[in-house]
Amino acid sequence: MPPRKRADAVRNEQTLLAAAAEVFVRSGVDAPIREIAAEAGVGMGTIYRHFPTRADLVVAVYRHQVEACASAGPSLLSTSDSPFSALRAWIDLFVDFLVTKHGLAGAMQSDSSGFEALHGYFLDRLGPVCESLLRAAAEAGEIRGDVRPYELMRGIGNLCIGRDDDERYDPRRLISLLLDGLRL
Amino acid sequence: MPPRKRADAVRNEQTLLAAAAEVFVRSGVDAPIREIAAEAGVGMGTIYRHFPTRADLVVAVYRHQVEACASAGPSLLSTSDSPFSALRAWIDLFVDFLVTKHGLAGAMQSDSSGFEALHGYFLDRLGPVCESLLRAAAEAGEIRGDVRPYELMRGIGNLCIGRDDDERYDPRRLISLLLDGLRL
DNA sequence: AACGATACGGAGCGCTGTTCCGCTTTGTCA
DNA sequence: TGACAAAGCGGAACAGCGCTCCGTATCGTT
Numbered sequence: 001m002p003p004r005k006r007a008d009a010v011r012n013e014q015t016l017l018a019a020a021a022e023v024f025v026r027s028g029v030d031a032p033i034r035e036i037a038a039e040a041g042v043g044m045g046t047i048y049r050h051f052p053t054r055a056d057l058v059v060a061v062y063r064h065q066v067e068a069c070a071s072a073g074p075s076l077l078s079t080s081d082s083p084f085s086a087l088r089a090w091i092d093l094f095v096d097f098l099v100t101k102h103g104l105a106g107a108m109q110s111d112s113s114g115f116e117a118l119h120g121y122f123l124d125r126l127g128p129v130c131e132s133l134l135r136a137a138a139e140a141g142e143i144r145g146d147v148r149p150y151e152l153m154r155g156i157g158n159l160c161i162g163r164d165d166d167e168r169y170d171p172r173r174l175i176s177l178l179l180d181g182l183r184l
Numbered sequence: 185m186p187p188r189k190r191a192d193a194v195r196n197e198q199t200l201l202a203a204a205a206e207v208f209v210r211s212g213v214d215a216p217i218r219e220i221a222a223e224a225g226v227g228m229g230t231i232y233r234h235f236p237t238r239a240d241l242v243v244a245v246y247r248h249q250v251e252a253c254a255s256a257g258p259s260l261l262s263t264s265d266s267p268f269s270a271l272r273a274w275i276d277l278f279v280d281f282l283v284t285k286h287g288l289a290g291a292m293q294s295d296s297s298g299f300e301a302l303h304g305y306f307l308d309r310l311g312p313v314c315e316s317l318l319r320a321a322a323e324a325g326e327i328r329g330d331v332r333p334y335e336l337m338r339g340i341g342n343l344c345i346g347r348d349d350d351e352r353y354d355p356r357r358l359i360s361l362l363l364d365g366l367r368l
Numbered sequence: 369a370a371c372g373a374t375a376c377g378g379a380g381c382g383c384t385g386t387t388c389c390g391c392t393t394t395g396t397c398a
Numbered sequence: 399t400g401a402c403a404a405a406g407c408g409g410a411a412c413a414g415c416g417c418t419c420c421g422t423a424t425c426g427t428t
Contacts, residue, residue, distance in 0.1 A: 006394055006405060032384060043408030048386070190374060190425055216415060227377030232417070 013050050015040045017064045020057055025096045029058055029103025058100065058107040062118060065097045066125050073129035083136035084143060088179060090133055091156065094126075095172060098160045126153065143182040197234050199224045201248045204241055209280045213242055213287025242284065242291040246302060249281045250309050257313035267320035268327060272363060274317055275340065278310075279356060282344045310337065327366040 019040035023031045036057075037044045051057035072093055073086075080086035101122070108115050130149035138145040155178065160171045203224035207215045217238075221228045235241035256277055257270075264270035285306070292299050314333035322329040339362065344355045 004395095008393065009406060012407085033386085034384080037408090044386080045388085045408060046406080049406075054385095188426095192424070193375060196375085217417085218415080221377090228417080229378070229419085230376060233375070238416090 009050075012040075012042055012046055016042065016047060016050060016057075017061055020061045021065055021096075021100065024058075024061065024100050024103065029054075029100065029107060055107045058104055059118065062100050062104055063121075065100055066122055069093050069097050070125050070129050073133055077133060077136055082142060083133065083140045084183070087133045087137050087143075090130075091175060091179065092172075094153070094156065095160060095175065098157055101157075102161065123150075137182075141184065144184055147182060193234075196224075196226055196230055200226065200231060200234060200241075201245055204245045205249055205280075205284065208242075208245065208284050208287065213238075213284065213291060239291045242288055243302065246284050246288055247305075249284055250306055253277050253281050254309050254313050257317055261317060261320055266326060267317065267324045268367070271317045271321050271327075274314075275359060275363065276356075278314075278337070278340065279344060279359065282341055285341075286345065307334075321366075325368065328368055331366060 016036070020036050023036045023039050027035060033044055033047055033054075037047055040047075047057070051060060069090075073090055076086040076089050077083060080089060104118065105115060127149050130153055134143070134147055134149055134152070137143045138147075156175055159174050159178070200220070204220050207220045207223050211219060217228055217231055220241075221231055224231075231241070235244060253274075257274055260270040260273050261267060264273060288302065289299060311333050314337055318327070318331055318333055318336070321327045322331075340359055343358050343362070
């Protein structure tokens with residue numbers, strides 16, 4: 001059994017994950033390594049040591065984001081004014097996450113089976129979270145009750161497909177409209 | 185009406201189209217501009233003047249290749265030993281062309297409607313050519329007669345999906361096997 | 369032949385990924 | 399606690415790329 005990782009290395013790994021997620025949203029998954037290093041306040045060597053290839057980093061961020069998104073659901077539900085505003089806030093996190101998810105396919109150019117596995121993980125983990133938010137809002141009488149989590153998540157995912165550099169298309173606007181459409 | 189283009193400019197444009205096609209097959213659509221310039225024996229400035237963006241170049245090569253592939257059909261048919269060997273040779277050209285075609289989607293990241301248009305052009309132009317090769321081989325009794333051009337072209341196209349840097353997968357080998365399977 | 373107009377070539381700039389190694393921090397053991 | 403490998407870190411340095419720009423060469427016209 002190899003000796004445990006050093007505490008600073010563990011810290012840096014977490015910092016990097018958070019910084020990379022932030023930068024991916026701001027500049028896309030192809031953002032320069034330097035920008036991610038700067039955001040995290042570490043050197044480039046540190047990134048390469050933790051994540052030898054860009055795909056490694058993207059996958060790690062992806063998993064990290066799935067977890068963050070999953071655990072954000074219940075906590076938003078308990079801190080928000082209403083179930084519906086929790087849902088809105090959660091969807092907002094979800095959209096940030098989709099940037100990473102869509103970049104994933106490109107980053108994992110080979111290995112499509114690995115991609116499928118990650119996609120399954122994503123559905124298993126986030127589907128129930130979305131469902132509980134939906135149910136809470138429905139039981140509070142804020143939205144209609146016949147919306148299924150899969151269709152909502154997929155619909156939002158599809159709305160977010162397409163290049164970010166298109167001034168004429170803002171997915172978040174449409175998603176907001178969609179959410180309004182759920183109200184009773 | 186603006187004065188005609190200079191003769192050397194026209195020549196260079198043709199040279200570039202041929203050189204780019206060659207390089208795309210060898211190194212992919214992301215090949216360095218320098219490599220294409222070197223292959224064509226021109227300076228980089230010349231490429232940028234004729235094709236301001238990479239997408240412009242890829243699209244131009246694409247159209248050029250569609251035409252070349254379309255006109256190669258009949259001529260192969262008349263110079264080959266048999267219709268079947270003409271078909272084999274044509275498929276070989278077709279596979280080269282697919283490198284450009286698959287790169288097209290990536291190069292035209294925005295503008296998916298433009299991509300659809302180009303795809304339609306591709307089908308209209310190459311479908312009949314493939315059909316005539318198929319029919320000739322069938323009428324010569326070399327292959328079965330129930331193969332439709334669309335399914336063959338699409339099948340071959342799909343076989344060619346996936347990264348080129350995978351040592352374990354050689355699309356041309358499989359395509360050769362597929363072609364053998366058409367024989368009577 | 370002479371002279372704009374047009375096109376060409378490639379050096380140069382800025383940005384990127386990736387490596388490599390001297391320096392710092394950490395954990396351990398006497 | 400102090401000292402000393404081992405593990406980890408930072409960022410200078412190198413290499414490769416896209417793209418621009420302008421002095422030079424070629425073309426077509428008069």
